[in-house]
Amino acid sequence: xxxxxxxxxxxxxxxxxxxxxxxxxxxxxxxxxxxxxxxxxxxxxxxxxxxxxxxxxxxxxxxxxxxxxxxxxxxxxxxxxxxxxxxxxxxxxxxxxxxxxxxxxxxxxxxxxxxxxxxxxxxxxxxxxxxxxxxxxxxxxxxxxxxxxxxxxxxxxxxxxxxxxxxxxxxxxxxxxxxxxxxxxxxxxxxxxx
Amino acid sequence: xxxxxxxxxxxxxxxxxxxxxxxxxxxxxxxxxxxxxxxxxxxxxxxxxxxxxxxxxxxxxxxxxxxxxxxxxxxxxxxxxxxxxxxxxxxxxxxxxxxxxxxxxxxxxxxxxxxxxxxxxxxxxxxxxxxxxxxxxxxxxxxxxxxxxxxxxxxxxxxxxxxxxx
Numbered sequence: 347x348x349x350x351x352x353x354x355x356x357x358x359x360x361x362x363x364x365x366x367x368x369x370x371x372x373x374x375x376x377x378x379x380x381x382x383x384x385x386x387x388x389x390x391x392x393x394x395x396x397x398x399x400x401x402x403x404x405x406x407x408x409x410x411x412x413x414x415x416x417x418x419x420x421x422x423x424x425x426x427x428x429x430x431x432x433x434x435x436x437x438x439x440x441x442x443x444x445x446x447x448x449x450x451x452x453x454x455x456x457x458x459x460x461x462x463x464x465x466x467x468x469x470x471x472x473x474x475x476x477x478x479x480x481x482x483x484x485x486x487x488x489x490x491x492x493x494x495x496x497x498x499x500x501x502x503x504x505x506x507x508x509x510x511x512x513x514x515x516x517x518x519x520x521x522x523x524x525x526x527x528x529x530x531x532x533x534x535x536x537x538x539x540x
Numbered sequence: 541x542x543x544x545x546x547x548x549x550x551x552x553x554x555x556x557x558x559x560x561x562x563x564x565x566x567x568x569x570x571x572x573x574x575x576x577x578x579x580x581x582x583x584x585x586x587x588x589x590x591x592x593x594x595x596x597x598x599x600x601x602x603x604x605x606x607x608x609x610x611x612x613x614x615x616x617x618x619x620x621x622x623x624x625x626x627x628x629x630x631x632x633x634x635x636x637x638x639x640x641x642x643x644x645x646x647x648x649x650x651x652x653x654x655x656x657x658x659x660x661x662x663x664x665x666x667x668x669x670x671x672x673x674x675x676x677x678x679x680x681x682x683x684x685x686x687x688x689x690x691x692x693x694x695x696x697x698x699x700x701x702x703x704x705x706x
Contacts, residue, residue, distance in 0.1 A: 349547045349581045350684065353554030357684065358581040386699055388595045402603060405580075407595040410695045414688050418695070421581060421599065437606040441579025441640075523700045530696050538689040 348443055348537050356417045359533050361481075362439055364466050365448035366458035367399070367427035370487040370516040374448065375404045375424055377522045382408065400426040403438045410530075420530055429461065436469050444481035444533035445470075446525055448516075449504050451486050451494035456503075463504045479539070481532030482509040485525045490515040547577055547640055554584065556670050560663050561586035568659040569651030571630070574644045575637065575667070578602055583641065601644050605634050624653070635660055637667050 349358040363371040372392070379390045388407035395401045404424040409417065423442075425435040439445075447466060449459050470477055484505045486497060501511055510528050514521025549557070561573040565586050575583040576598035585594050605623050612620040623634040633645040633656055643664065647656055 348684075349549075349577050349579070349583065351549045351554065351583060353549065353551040354584075360579050360581070383699070389593055391596050391599065402607075405596065405599045407599075410692060410699050413691045413695050416688065418692055421595070423580075423599075433610055434607075437603060437610065440606060441577065527696055527700050531693050534689045534692045534696075538684055538686055 354417075355412075355415055356419070358419045358421060359443045359530075359537070360421045360423065360441055361444040361446065361529055361533060362442045363422065363424040363446045363448055364435070364439075364462065365427055365487075366450060366455065366462040367429075369427060369448045369450040369455070369459070369462075370514075371424040371427065371448050372400055372404050373516040374446070374485070374487075374514075374522050374525065375406050375422055377516060377519050378408070378422070378526060379406055381519065381523075386410070399428065400424055401431075402426065402434050420533075422526075427462065429465075432465065432469070435465070436472070439469050439473065442480070443537065444483075444529045446483045446485055446529050447504065448485045448487050449500055451488045451500060452491055453493045453495055456495070459500075460503060479536050481529055481534075481536050482507055483525055483529040483532060484509055484511045485514050485516075485521065486511060487514045487516050487521075489513045489520070490518070549583060553670055553673075557584045557667065558586065560666055564645070564659055564663040568645065568647070568656045570645045570647040570656060572644075572646040574598065576602055576642050576644060578606065578640050578642060597644065601632070601634050602642060605636070605642055626653075633657070633660065635664065637664055638671050641667075641671055643667070 363374055365371050375390065379387060386409050391405040393402035406422045408420045408422065423438050425438045445466065447463060486500055488494065497511060497513065505511065510532065512521045512525045512528060514525060516522055557575055561575065561584060565573045572592055574585040574594060577583060580599040580602035582594045582598040585592070608620050608623050621636045625632040629648055631647055631653065635643045637643050643660065645656055645660060
């Protein structure tokens with residue numbers, strides 16, 4: 347749900363990184379935080395367990411500056427991937443304008459990816475909003491590992507909306523900004539659709 | 541068919557919000573007051589001195605409030621409409637204004653929680669009817685249009701181009 351403040355000339359959009367445990371959601375956000383111009387970002391907030399697994403969410407606000415007189419911001423969130431944290435995932439998804447589904451490309455993680463993908467759509471549907479107005483990107487992460495699914499096989503399983511796909515290795519940063527650019531543009535395009 | 545909802549705050553609403561927050565802060569003896577959306581985005585703050593990390597505060601308070609609402613459901617309570625964190629030096633008070641808007645107040649020893657609650661309730665009587673019209677809007681074509689979309693796209697390319705996916 348974009349927040350448009352006409353008096354302050356501000357628009358805020360919310361984007362959520364979703365996916366199974368250890369797929370690389372937090373790694374994406376941490377890489378963006380490290381590499382983006384510090385003037386364009388706020389503080390990275392992480393609510394994690396002592397083992398550095400996400401407990402509630404990570405949060406990173408980004409500003410793209412003033413465009414046509416409107417200060418435009420994207421608020422990036424991650425959800426906890428572990429299956430038993432579904433209540434937290436539902437809360438973080440509230441009011442989102444876009445979703446990056448981060449898939450772990452390894453063959454051994456197939457079941458977790460599919461469960462997380464189905465869980466995403468269950469949770470989005472439960473919010474009762476028009477899902478065709480959401481910006482969605484599928485990031486296929488960990489492409490540098492050896493035993494991974496092909497892009498077409500993973501797309502068949504995890505991309506029923508035919509959304510843009512980005513191959514990535516979040517640890518080294520490959521595809522991280524490409525994913526961010528793609529989802530931001532999707533979100534803006536969807537918000538301006540008639 | 542469900543539709544995507546947006547939250548659009550007009551200039552008139554913002555003038556009212558800023559006046560109410562300023563007045564509330566004065567009469568309640570509070571240090572800081574803010575309106576934030578339930579999805580974690582700040583709408584207005586008082587004072588506007590930039591000393592508080594409003595973006596993080598809004599995200600954390602909204603999430604905390606959302607978790608509190610879920611706790612209410614688990615306890616078969618219709619809803620908890622108030623969240624209060626008590627500290628040694630600072631206290632945080634969060635109340636629901638509308639379905640999509642929360643009011644945050646921080647205060648210290650210079651006032652009392654009863655006084656803050658009293659004046660917050662009075663502020664809600666003014667804010668609630670004024671803000672209900674901001675909800676369930678689908679956007680504002682005057683500012684968010686294709687030209688804006690094109691220019692934001694260029695700004696996104698510019699901002700992220702120097703980062704290069706290594």
